Amino acid sequence: MSNPLVSVVMAVRNGERFLDDAIKSVVAQDYRPIAIIVVDGHSTDRTAEIAQAYDLVRYILQQGQGLADAYNCGVASARGELIAFLSYDDLWTPGKLSAQVAYMQEHPDVGYTVARVRFFLEPGCDVPAGFRPELLEGDHMGRVMENLVAWRWVFGAVGGFNTSLRISEDVDWFLRASDRGVPMAVIPKVLLHKRVHDANMSLFEPSKSLDLLAAVKASVDRKRRSRNDS
Numbered sequence: 001m002s003n004p005l006v007s008v009v010m011a012v013r014n015g016e017r018f019l020d021d022a023i024k025s026v027v028a029q030d031y032r033p034i035a036i037i038v039v040d041g042h043s044t045d046r047t048a049e050i051a052q053a054y055d056l057v058r059y060i061l062q063q064g065q066g067l068a069d070a071y072n073c074g075v076a077s078a079r080g081e082l083i084a085f086l087s088y089d090d091l092w093t094p095g096k097l098s099a100q101v102a103y104m105q106e107h108p109d110v111g112y113t114v115a116r117v118r119f120f121l122e123p124g125c126d127v128p129a130g131f132r133p134e135l136l137e138g139d140h141m142g143r144v145m146e147n148l149v150a151w152r153w154v155f156g157a158v159g160g161f162n163t164s165l166r167i168s169e170d171v172d173w174f175l176r177a178s179d180r181g182v183p184m185a186v187i188p189k190v191l192l193h194k195r196v197h198d199a200n201m202s203l204f205e206p207s208k209s210l211d212l213l214a215a216v217k218a219s220v221d222r223k224r225r226s227r228n229d230s
Helices: 019-027 047-051 067-077 096-106 152-158 169-179 208-229
Strands: 006-012 035-040 057-061 082-085 112-121 140-142 149-151 184-196
Touching: 006 019, 006 067, 019 035, 019 047, 035 047, 035 067, 047 057, 057 067, 067 082, 067 169, 082 096, 082 152, 096 112, 096 149, 096 184, 112 140, 140 184, 149 152, 152 169
Parallel strands: 006 035, 006 082, 035 057, 112 184
Antiparallel strands: 082 149, 112 149
């Protein structure tokens, strides 16, 4: 497929502190997406004003609740053949989309790609409790939503995001994609700068460990059923 259209899904709630920088990192890409779909979870700050200042943004007020529901809303609203994601507090590196789109055009059997990530501590913030400080050194393979670029058909094969999980909905989705044998690839470049700060939901949500265990257990159960059926 020549120059496939890309939709970017960005879930946000009360993101005025970082949202503008995140959107700018998408607008600055040399491979221009068809739209940035900002799904707003009923923010009470300037989130809507900031998002709607950009012509490239399609602003949607979320009807449901939670991050998984916001992702599902964004995917359902996307018109691109490829769907990418970015958190309101993170930044894409220049050339991020073009690198992943080019690889997927050259390898049409690959259903989705991720890349490497560099974490950085927001100036003035201490390292949050529960965050491993060693992650701030060097770069790391990042199987995270902000690195994901996937063909639309992958969401049909894998399904949407599990709305019963408040956290680890991304872990659950990647496990389901792996369990279904969807081919993936890792681009060996840093394409994401992930901000560590005092309001990272994934670090402070009390249900994080329970949701992660639930996602892993579901994967183990799927594999067990598959072995029993074969």
